[in-house]
Amino acid sequence: MAQKPEYCRVPIEVIKRYGGDFPFDLYLRLSDDKLVRVGHANDDVKDTVAHYVAKGVKEIFAIKEDYIRFVELMNKDLTAKFFDVKTSSEDKMEILQSSFSVLKESFVKIGVSQASVTLARELAKKSGEFISQHMATKDFFTQFKGKCSSEYVRSLFVGSVVLNMFDNLDWKTDSIRQHVMEALLLRDILLSPEDFVSIKEMRDTPKRLLGEVYNHPKATVELLTKDNCRDFSPDVLVMIEHHHERPDDKGFPGVVNENSIPIMPAMLIVADEFIERVITWAFAPDSRSLALNELAGIFKKGNFRKALNALTAGI
Numbered sequence: 001m002a003q004k005p006e007y008c009r010v011p012i013e014v015i016k017r018y019g020g021d022f023p024f025d026l027y028l029r030l031s032d033d034k035l036v037r038v039g040h041a042n043d044d045v046k047d048t049v050a051h052y053v054a055k056g057v058k059e060i061f062a063i064k065e066d067y068i069r070f071v072e073l074m075n076k077d078l079t080a081k082f083f084d085v086k087t088s089s090e091d092k093m094e095i096l097q098s099s100f101s102v103l104k105e106s107f108v109k110i111g112v113s114q115a116s117v118t119l120a121r122e123l124a125k126k127s128g129e130f131i132s133q134h135m136a137t138k139d140f141f142t143q144f145k146g147k148c149s150s151e152y153v154r155s156l157f158v159g160s161v162v163l164n165m166f167d168n169l170d171w172k173t174d175s176i177r178q179h180v181m182e183a184l185l186l187r188d189i190l191l192s193p194e195d196f197v198s199i200k201e202m203r204d205t206p207k208r209l210l211g212e213v214y215n216h217p218k219a220t221v222e223l224l225t226k227d228n229c230r231d232f233s234p235d236v237l238v239m240i241e242h243h244h245e246r247p248d249d250k251g252f253p254g255v256v257n258e259n260s261i262p263i264m265p266a267m268l269i270v271a272d273e274f275i276e277r278v279i280t281w282a283f284a285p286d287s288r289s290l291a292l293n294e295l296a297g298i299f300k301k302g303n304f305r306k307a308l309n310a311l312t313a314g315i
């Protein structure tokens with residue numbers, strides 16, 4: 001007798017986006033062990049699903065194997081489009097709204113827990129509200145979120161990785177978690193999409209960056225502490241101040257060396273470098289272990305090493 005297939009839930013927003021060209025069958029659950037097929041592979045299933053959703057259906061299913069194959073295909077395409085500087089910001093926001101679940105699957109595949117991605121998103125929402133209450137940061141943040149949407153999303157995923165790293169540390173607290181997201185969302189509010197392109201292009205020669213880009217970590221801290229403002233925690237400020245430091249001469253502005261970097265910025269920097277690599281390799285199956293290998297050759301000492309150990313244990 002043929003083995004019964006295993007089913008899994010397909011997020012409705014994924015169906016809405018790709019419903020015009022769905023490469024697998026969709027099912028409704030009638031009871032614990034009974035499912036009925038409502039859409040055939042390559043049919044336009046948007047209307048059919050909209051009809052059931054209007055009737056109160058909340059869950060649509062697919063054969064797990066088919067869905068995983070689809071997610072793997074989409075991973076490559078979406079990641080390439082989403083993190084490509086040429087995709088317009090509006091397109092990126094649309095991709096994000098409708099494909100967060102698919103992007104999330106990519107991160108889960110490299111070892112980031114589903115709970116961490118969800119928590120990072122919640123904390124980012126809270127942090128965004130906090131940042132938007134401050135006169136000095138409000139406009140910069142709104143602009144950053146609108147114009148640099150892929151960097152905004154990258155921050156969400158770097159945050160998820162850091163939250164995963166915390167899972168194995170006993171000093172984590174809710175406020176530290178919140179501070180990580182604040183630092184991630186604030187660190188680049190003074191930059192434009194073009195600045196991110198130049199940082200990428202001059203990755204190995206950061207001294208060639210324009211002064212305002214080279215000094216943005218310090219300038220951001222100055223903005224946050226203007227008029228003796230103490231609303232932002234020292235933790236947040238130190239993470240922002242050092243977020244481009246690296247132990248291999250490729251960091252800037254180079255105010256702290258690998259023996260004296262504090263632990264919080266070290267966690268962010270290591271997570272950032274990890275995400276950078278897995279995105280560049282489009283979540284290929286071995287990208288996780290390749291990235292960890294490369295990082296082991298860079299982060300060898302002090303808190304950088306501790307942070308890398310937390311990453312290796314956490315994902």
Ligand SMILES: [Fe+2]
Nearest residue numbers: 187188243244
């Ligand atoms: Fe930055």
